Amino acid sequence: MCDALLEVEGLTLDYHTRGGVMRAVDDVGFTVGRGEALVVLGESGCGKSSLARALMRLLPRNAGGLGGRVRLAGRELHPLDDETFRREVQWQGLALVMQASMNALNPVVKVGEQVAEPLRVHLGWERRRALARAAEVFELVGLPGDFLRRYPFELSGGMRQRAVLAMALVAEPDLVILDEPTSALDVLTQAGIMNALKRVKAELGTGFILITHDVATSSELADQVALMYAGQLVEMADAATFFSAPGHPYAQALMASVPKLRQRERPRAIPGEPPSLLDPPVGCRFAARCPRRFADCARLPPAFALAPRQEVRCWLHQQDGMEDGV
């Protein structure tokens, strides 16, 4: 499980805006193992969707420099030209389910044809074979096979989301990036989709990067959690550690702000707001809101290893294994 599938090092992405250059993704690095699920957690504007776009090279026109290295199954992706990337990496290597993509299905084409399209266009499969494969994937994500012949408007939101998921899976990619796949859906529908993702992960051994702001739902799939704040990765840990003993003060505050159904403690808000990325502070970006800030926070902290699978970008953890006094 631990051989590296996706290795990201020093990834940066800039946007040119009227206010100047904005670094949306700042020196982000992580590794996803084969068949593993990494959750990228963060609040709006923290750069998590930009990270997905940077990995998929779906950059808006005002995107500036894309820096760093990305390796998929050992192959460097950044040197590839767009055509090679599209032909050889998209769909079979990396597939993306974009935010609200269930509303982007073509309304006048039957769902099955759309789900089979990557096979026909990218792999040159003939129609009948591609549809048969689509039917198998439909079953895997929990859609009846005869839905292949329906149009998008005949499906509920949850079913359309499953169809979009089927499309991402149909060419058996090594890794699927999901950007807020359930945020617009009802609780029961959401839980159904998370069930389907767990099944896919177990049966096909697909790797996932799940991008979300929803802490509770993220724990439904996570093997590892990467927490982003103001464009930077502030904590990276395996799920068990992150959900029970987060190390970064922001991670701790975020966990305390999540209302829990089965606990009586009152959730606590995090005072203040994230800094503007046009003019971020030089030191730790969370310092202004941090209850535990001290003199060192004026300098940007590096990531300190707290445990074998936990790295935290906070000066409090300067001495490895320092006692956590929260």
Add this chain to the structure above:
Amino acid sequence: MSALVEVADLSVHFEVRQWGFLRLGAVQAVDRVALTLAEGESVAIVGESGCGKSTLARTLLGLHRPTQGEVRFAGRELSGLRRGELRAYRASAGYVQQDPFGATAPFLDVRRILAEPLIIQGVGRDEREARIRAALEEVHLTPVEELLGKFPHMLSGGQQQRLVIARALILGPRLLVADEPVSMLDASVRVEILELLRRIQGRRRLTLAFITHDLSTVRHYAERIFVMYAGRLVESAPVDALLDAPRHPYTQALLGAIADPDAANARRQRELPAGEPPSLLDPPRGCRFHPRCPHAMAGLCDRDDPPDFDVGERHRSACWLHRE
């Protein structure tokens, strides 16, 4: 506690027509709902999209006309109000819409957004200014002087929602209806807004009806919960009883689907009811949840509407399982 809002046998149906005249049927958005809200009480109305919770809320505000049944506010029936009386009623019932980003006019500044309801109610200029400032203070949109001239797009999501709350409160309502007040906001801001609503509710002794699809947020912000499914009220109870010991199979399913952050979640499949909520154009006979219910009893649940059964202190559940 005296009753402020009394809803009896309320149905709100919407006719569906093709080409403007061909009657295709009626969407039974709210069907035979009865509930009472006491003065100063805070309740949550919970359910999935399309269950009728927003329609119910809007009917309480006098924005939809009941197809059947009645809504009484402080003893007066809403559908009997004349135009001028309805305007007066609107001053005593505030509304926080679902989407703070779409709830204010982008071309009006904060001062003007808050002045609007006061102008409609005929409040004079000097008093308007004073009340606008007080309202901004109350929702902590400060420094007031700086915010008065800002336009909605210059505010963060949390600030926009505060503005919408200030507007809903500015006429001094006795009832406040908040429709998904935090669903569009980030986790860290959510708690701030919910705490604000709770404090204001306590201080002003407001009756607060808080509409949400997210049961994990209600424990600290409501005293009672009403659960709706497919246009019907299926269960109501004090908050702890409903969350810790739900009785209706639908409520149980809904709670079972909610995750708390826990790494163990990733290793198990959640048990969920099959299928999806029914079409409200043609809802199932009998209990509307019976096609998905693991306890459905043939010949009963698919034939007869379950009445409300008393299953505990102020705890009611509309399910045949509680018979005898």
